[in-house]
Amino acid sequence: MEKRILSLLVDNKPGVLSRISGLFSGRGFNIESLCVAETKNPGVSRITLVTEGDDMILEQIQKQLNKLINVIKVIDYKDKPSIYREMLLIKVTAKPNFRAEILRIVDIFRCKAVDVGPEHYTIEVTGDEGKINAILNLLRPMGIKEIARTGTIALARESA
């Protein structure tokens, strides 16, 4: 089993997302995360999804996606130098004796405290999966009240 990040350029039309999610559920493929938004061309959306499977399944997933009439292009980021980002909003308990420590972590990870209360900080983190998991692990001991996390988005690096 291997994780794979795929980007799909699709027609920005009603029902397209359900064609894609239906394909995954109907064929027993797995979606770990999924992000959708318009591209610079308002007629086209980009869906970035993270999936998992062995070689044959990952090949089948890409072929099946390509077969959908509304899918314009499937981009596989394997072996492509690329940039990956996720975003995390985390509301962490901030007792007086931990407040400085939390802000130090925020500083080291170059993220932002976007909301402050007497008992909590809300922190915004962007980065790849590794960074997000690292900061989550560091903040966990302080007491995490709530988190909201996006899926991965990706772009290939410009080839030289």
Place this chain on the structure above:
Amino acid sequence: MKTLKEEGVDTIFGYPGGAVLDIYDALAQTDIRHILVRHEQAAVHAADGFARAKHTVGVSLVTSGPGATNTVTGIASAYCDSIPIVVLTGQVPRQLIGNDAFQEVDIVGITRPCTKHNYLVQRTEDIAQTVKEAFYIATSGRPGPVLVDLPKDIINTKINYKKPSPINIVSYKPTYDPNIKQLKRVVSLLKKAERPMIFAGGGIILSGASGELIKLAKMLHIPVTTSLMGLGAFPGNDPLWLGMIGMHGTYRANMSTASCDLMIAVGVRFDDRVTGKTDAFASQANIVHIDIDPTSIRKNIHVNVPVVGDCQRTLTQLNDILQKEDLGNIEKRRASWLQQIYEWRMDQRLAYDQKDIIKPQYVIEKLFELTHGDAIITTEVGQNQMWAAQYYHFNQPNRFITSGGLGCMGFGLPAAIGAQVACPDKMVVDIAGDGSIQMNIQELATAVQFNLPVKVVILNNQYLGMVRQWQELFYQKKYVWTNMTCAPDFVKLAEAFGATGFRATRPEDVVPILQKGLETNGPVIMDFRVEQEECVYPMVPAGAPITEMLLV
């Protein structure tokens, strides 16, 4: 309507209702032929049978809500078998969509996984373009059903007809021409192979590649098997013919898969009913897989040389290359392989023993003889379907029309109606089971109304025979709910519909009843009381290697 005409549509199978009143009103002003079925499922099966018999696209038209949901089984069957049909459904007016309005269902949502594509049309001015696109998608690449949902308010708005523009869908460009490098790899494998075989499927029939297939097989003396969907792609009386492959395939076809050193698979999708246990399937062989749909390749079976392309074009190009190659004394090289196959054939022929109760196989064999193998045969599902496949030998494509992938009981009679509409001068016979025929028996009224002389041959074993066979073999003969002794008198039933009915109860009745039935004008039901507990052999238990057959 005008778009339909421009797409060359001359026949629609349909059933009216509130949401499509405007379309029906407009239909009356055209010369398009409308066949009024008695159930919307049948409208789709009939369009399917029409499409296959005529090698074209079939069209059905139904109303919203229940009309639309009734089409789902028909659409799913056409989807599994890659049959080009366009289904037009009525929908409630746009402002009511999402309101749980009367006879509203989200048919686009319901059929998303069983159509090649579907549309909910949002504006009157989009109708023509969408319908044109629907025909294009249904018939191009790997064909399949396309559904177009038409809200009532956009149909009853009159606008000036604007000719739709030529289709160009950036995200949909099927690959027709094969990659030459891959073809060269195929050629070199073919030249090296000592024990090659061809496994052909429905793709040959859909792409009209039967001629090229025959050419390839004869040029290189390669024996040919087909899937159920491929029957007729290769002549059933040719010495190179292996018979059908798979769960109820012939002994020699299934044995060949284990010994061949090269398998050329064309227009097939390696269904589990064909491969049995996949690890054991053709395990000695290099496998070449030619198909227009990339998802069919490496889905179930590892292949050595994938070739994405239209079967007809790919085989034509392959034959062109091969014709320029020095193939040596091919006949001599094949002798021992063909001898081996001959021995398998002699060892285990399809056989039955006709004693004092009618054998279903005997009925099919006599039907084959009396129709000179020239009828269009549709089938229901079950043992009747398998005996039809085994004992009616097809020499041409588009003559065998069966619900292969979905295996949907109730398919045969409406499909026969569609085929008869497509080919008015041909003999069309539905080979039926006593269970299946009851699933769409109401279509006899359609056949009578439109004077479609379809002949129904019921192999009446008073059982859901195929299920009973599994119970006999794998469930200690516990026949749970598979007995069908309570059934209508099919002869009287035929008469009630205004058709003709005959019955045969003794072996010596078979030929005379078949003769009488086939000669009678109009629709006919022939009820053959056959051996009740006959089984279809050979049989490969589900999940076993296909060389491990239960034999008679």
